[in-house]
Amino acid sequence: MLAECPDLWSGSFTVCFVAGSGRCSMNPIEVYKKLPRKNCGECPQKTCMAYALALIKGDATVEECPHTDEALRKDLSEYRGKDWRNTLIDTLKNDIKHIDFNAILSRLGGIDKDGKIMIKCLGTDYFIDRNGEITTQGHINPWIKILLLHYIKTGGVGEPTGEWVSFSELKSGMVKETSFRRDCEEPLRQLLDNNREEITLMIRRLGGREIHHPSADHAWKLYALPRVPVLILYRMEDEELNEYGESHVRILFDRSADRFLDVESLVFLLEGFIHIISRR
Ligand code: SF4
Structure with a gap:
């Protein structure tokens, strides 16, 4: 059965088909009426x-509405988005089932909380159980789940070295360098240019500590994840130098960062950081 329904994200119309169910897979009104x-x-x-x-997008779970009974949750689960992110989450959950949590706990900088690993990520505590289910009092979405499950899957390899390197020096960093500059360093530069005091406050709230650095007007060291420190270097605009005096942001990583997360995950981690501080 084919059906047409409005794709409310793009504003376009999408033809969609759910084999056997006869349901349009992307009809938020239909889901809304059931709630x-x-x-x-x-x-x-x-x-x-x-x-x-x-x-429908797969960004929420049927358990997140506390006013549903089992029958409704079962019904709603048929509408839940089956995008590649959820498939990847399921794969990662399966991968970490065989990991000995006790062995990786300290390597990841996690804390044992009643058999779950508690990991602080960008100022929020996340609790991950042995089945890969993640709970938190803060915000959660599929991207954060993928990030945390990846972090656990690596199992923690070594300690941070204390040596700061650029994104392009990390394994496969050259491939993603343009995205990193565009999606992380440039937005952060604009935020700092426009409202340095408030952004500084937000960085502090996320645990960032201002430190002295010889090649920056302001520098902050921040633990994005317990074993993934980052160093933010900000040079303010110098009007006397005209076009050579533009403001500048560089985000450096510990040499070991690519042993805890791949570069795609690091881009996402820093995008998440920018997103949080820009919501001030
Ligand atoms: S938790 Fe409340 S607002 Fe959210 S879907 Fe359920 S009834 Fe609606």
């Missing part, structure tokens, strides 16, 4: 419509 519609704000999305959209 308790209390708009109580108890799910991370805060409204029933936002929750319906997130569920």
Whole structure:
């Protein structure tokens, strides 16, 4: 059965088909009508419509609405987005099932909390159980899940070395260098240029510590993950130098960073950091 439904993210119309179910796979109104519609704000999305959209995209789980019974959760799970991120999450969950949590706990800088590993990521505590289920009081989405599960899957290899290197010096960093500059360093430069005091405050709130660095006006050391420190170097604009005096941001990593996360995950980690501090 074929059906047409509005793709509310792009504004276009999408033809979609769910084999055997006869349901349109992307109809948020249909999902919305099934919800308790209390708009109580108890799910991370805060409204029933936002929750319906997130569920279809695969960014929410059926457990996140506390006002559903088992029958409704089963029904809703058929609408949950089956995008590649959820497939990857399932694969990673399977991969980490065989990992000895006790052996990796200290290597990852995690803390044991009733059999779960607690890992602080960008100022938020995440609790990961042996099945790869992740809970938190803070924000969670498929990208964060992938990031944390990857971090656990590496099992922690060695300690940070204390040597700072550029993104391009990390394994496969050259391939992603342009994205890193465009999506991480450049937005951070603009944020600091426009509102340095508030951004400094946000960096501090995430655990960043201002340090002295000879080639920067401001420098912060921050633990994005317990074993993934980053060094942010910011040089302010110097008007006297005209076009040579533009402001500049560089984000450096510990030499060991690519042993804890691949470069794609590091880009995402820093994008998450920018996203958090820009919500000030
Ligand atoms: S928790 Fe459930 S009822 Fe409340 S806003 Fe979210 S989806 Fe709606």
